[in-house]
């Protein structure tokens with residue numbers, strides 16, 4: 846029986862070496878994850894084992910360094926699950942989800958999610 850993995854996403858090319866050891870830093874792991882698909886803030890925290898502030902810091906670094914690598918960090922803003930209110934950049938000074946909705950005061954806020962996108966399509 847052949848076990849075929851379904852790794853081949855639409856992106857195709859993956860820069861990270863396959864199974865390259867456990868010595869990668871959280872930042873490198875974060876980049877690898879975000880290149881594959883979008884992840885919610887809380888999920889990233891769990892996967893990488895970082896505190897809220899640590900993950901914010903890492904995301905800022907990734908966003909900044911992405912430009913030099915022909916990539917950009919795409920953020921899907923946090924959203925209120927109760928009324929659907931979307932937190933735009935203005936409302937979210939911080940990268941993690943805000944405590945409560947300014948419109949309906951609900952505390953059921955969906956985390957913002959992030960992914961890395963290549964920018965070389967325009968060339």
Ligand SMILES: [Zn+2]
Pocket residue numbers: 925926927928929930946947948949950951
């Ligand atoms: Zn709301």
